[in-house]
Amino acid sequence: xxDLQIIQDNLPAFLDGARVTILLLLASAVAGLSLSLPLAxxxxxxxxxxxxxxxxxxxxxxxxxxxVQLFMVYFGLAQFxxxxxxxxxxxxxxxxxxxWIAFTLNTAAYTTEMLAGALRATPAGEVEAARSLGLxxxxxxxxxxxxxxxxxxxxxxxxxxxxxxxxxxxASAVTLVxxxxxxxxxxANSLLAVEAFGTAALFYLALTLCITGLFRLLERRLxxxxxxxxxxx
Amino acid sequence: xxxxxxxxxxxLDGLLTTLSVSLVSLAIASLxxxxxxxxxxSTGRGLQAVAGAYTTLIRSIPxxxxxxxxxxxxxxxxxxxxxxxxxxYIDIDxxxxxxxxxxxxxxxxxxxxxxxxxxxxxxxxxxxxxxxGMSGVQVLWHITLPQMIRHxxxxxxxxxxxxxxxxxxxxxxGLDDMVHRASLxxxxxxxxxxxxxxxxxxxxxxxxxSILALGQLEKRVSxxxxxxxx
Numbered sequence: 001x002x003d004l005q006i007i008q009d010n011l012p013a014f015l016d017g018a019r020v021t022i023l024l025l026l027a028s029a030v031a032g033l034s035l036s037l038p039l040a041x042x043x044x045x046x047x048x049x050x051x052x053x054x055x056x057x058x059x060x061x062x063x064x065x066x067x068v069q070l071f072m073v074y075f076g077l078a079q080f081x082x083x084x085x086x087x088x089x090x091x092x093x094x095x096x097x098x099x100w101i102a103f104t105l106n107t108a109a110y111t112t113e114m115l116a117g118a119l120r121a122t123p124a125g126e127v128e129a130a131r132s133l134g135l136x137x138x139x140x141x142x143x144x145x146x147x148x149x150x151x152x153x154x155x156x157x158x159x160x161x162x163x164x165x166x167x168x169x170x171a172s173a174v175t176l177v178x179x180x181x182x183x184x185x186x187x188a189n190s191l192l193a194v195e196a197f198g199t200a201a202l203f204y205l206a207l208t209l210c211i212t213g214l215f216r217l218l219e220r221r222l223x224x225x226x227x228x229x230x231x232x233x
Numbered sequence: 234x235x236x237x238x239x240x241x242x243x244x245l246d247g248l249l250t251t252l253s254v255s256l257v258s259l260a261i262a263s264l265x266x267x268x269x270x271x272x273x274x275s276t277g278r279g280l281q282a283v284a285g286a287y288t289t290l291i292r293s294i295p296x297x298x299x300x301x302x303x304x305x306x307x308x309x310x311x312x313x314x315x316x317x318x319x320x321x322y323i324d325i326d327x328x329x330x331x332x333x334x335x336x337x338x339x340x341x342x343x344x345x346x347x348x349x350x351x352x353x354x355x356x357x358x359x360x361x362x363x364x365x366g367m368s369g370v371q372v373l374w375h376i377t378l379p380q381m382i383r384h385x386x387x388x389x390x391x392x393x394x395x396x397x398x399x400x401x402x403x404x405x406x407g408l409d410d411m412v413h414r415a416s417l418x419x420x421x422x423x424x425x426x427x428x429x430x431x432x433x434x435x436x437x438x439x440x441x442x443s444i445l446a447l448g449q450l451e452k453r454v455s456x457x458x459x460x461x462x463x
Contacts, residue, residue: 065412179298184301193309
């Protein structure tokens with residue numbers, strides 16, 4: 001019924017695809033997270049000149065499909081002579097670079113709102129306590145607000161990483177040979193949909209389980225103070 | 234810009250496809266979600282296991298992979314059956330396939346939304362209904378379902394927004410939606426940025442209108458619900 005031979009023959013290609021998926025995920029997650037932390041601080045700022053532009057950024061990126069964003073970067077930018085003449089053009093011509101840019105901006109937008117929500121959820125007493133101990137703006141952020149917010153946002157961020165990992169399948173639309181592209185090529189050559197996409201699905205399932213498992217460990221460590229004490233039910 | 238004005242009717246026509254795919258998918262997803270939630274909350278072990286596998290599996294695999302698998306897999310299945318029964322070659326309509334697939338995928342997400350909403354209704358209400366001699370179906374229809382809707386709206390709204398955006402993927406399986414129209418216009422005019430940006434703006438309009446409308450809806454179904462004053 002299921003042609004195991006074709007799966008076995010294409011396993012090396014799938015493994016290479018998985019490597020591309022993981023690299024794309026890691027590169028976008030690291031860059032997106034680095035962008036989102038300062039953006040989240042700006043987003044919750046009382047100064048509208050800081051918070052409004054960030055709101056606009058997250059609203060536009062969260063309100064449009066990632067596929068369209070990716071096409072705007074990969075196909076769209078070539079429309080402008082300025083881009084084609086710039087020194088960045090050799091990079092902007094590359095599908096992996098465009099995918100990285102699109103995925104980074106997209107995950108940065110979602111993560112910014114997530115962190116901003118976690119920052120807003122800081123109990124007022126924590127900030128008051130910090131002030132009464134003589135801490136000032138920057139220290140309050142780096143020592144009180146951000147560590148607390150990162151902990152609170154951790155479970156949600158695990159979900160965001162799974163979503164981002166799934167979103168990397170869209171890179172198959174711009175010729176990047178990640179897991180989904182491998183499956184589409186196998187299907188195009190063999191017309192065996194179940195074998196091709198089933199194998200891809202199993203790869204994604206395994207990666208999803210890895211991410212959720214990793215975050216369960218992280219949560220157990222970083223959110224230990226919130227865990228129910230042993231023996232209590 | 235003049236190119237954009239010339240092609241705008243074609244893009245707007247694609248917007249209609251995008252909206253109809255999304256709406257049909259939402260209806261299908263609601264049915265799957267309701268069935269899934271009822272199965273998860275039922276006492277039948279088998280039903281619970283099937284619904285559990287459905288939500289876990291669907292939510293662990295990218296939409297695009299599921300869509301390709303169901304579209305091409307479904308096509309192969311139909312061909313297989315057709316061959317045995319001696320039918321002519323049947324081409325699956327991408328609109329139907331796209332809506333069914335999206336509906337099936339987002340049904341898994343709505344299952345969780347509806348399950349949470351059902352659980353937010355105090356147990357005593359269903360018990361009171363049963364004590365008055367109502368059947369399980371009557372309790373569902375007259376007591377739990379109408380109240381569940383109010384609790385489900387925030388999650389439902391969220392799912393709708395995600396689904397509208399996911400509908401862009403149907404262009405990959407050959408449906409003539411907004412994104413597909415934009416790529417055709419791009420090929421003819423060599424202005425990719427203009428057309429994809431226009432599509433992005435149209436999506437933004439849809440999401441903005443949806444957020445406003447669903448906010449109103451939430452207000453309406455929450456009439457008479459007292460809020461705690463903090």
